[in-house]
Amino acid sequence: EAGVTQSPTHLIKTRGQQVTLRCSPISGHTSVYWYQQALGLGLQFLLWYDEGEERNRGNFPPRFSGRQFPNYSSELNVNALELEDSALYLCASSLPLRQGKRTQYFGPGTRLLVL
């Protein structure tokens, strides 16, 4: 069974640009989560999508946004990039929470460098 996949693996952008990161969940998983892992910091929760809707959001500015598609894949968009946005962006997926399943499985991440 394929795990969570993310693309691209690496990305270099400059300040002020916009970026879109993509995630495909494990087959059968309807929830997708996004986390930021900046150098020297732990994983910070960004967003949670379930069945096409945003369910929860972490303490990040509105320039961080995303969406989930009918096939449950997801995009994370970051506008007006700042230097401190440089980080590993991790996507995770889980079975529907309404089934009481809370284990989140992570993808390999997208490494974003903002210059």
Add this chain to the structure above:
Amino acid sequence: GESVGLHLPTLSVQEGDNSIINCAYSNSASDYFIWYKQESGKGPQFIIDIRSNMDKRQGQRVTVLLNKTVKHLSLQIAATQPGDSAVYFCAENISRGTSYGKLTFGQGTILTVHP
């Protein structure tokens, strides 16, 4: 609370020894806990989870202990191998309220296994 900190705790062990990695979690309302292993350049890998109605759970070579009185979680790895070298994170989750769906991660512990 959010995970903060720039200096991760470290644990060095000899191959074949047992390892114990500790984690203090922040929210007494947390009712689900997960341990992840993260190798360099990879996403976190699920190891084992435990619900708050349990105080011990065993997997293959791993045991998680939960002490809700002092909000403490530990991961025991039996017969540690060089391939176990990685950063280990604990994460907590609350099944309701504004933290629904969100994993809050600890700062991580670097485990180094010497052959």
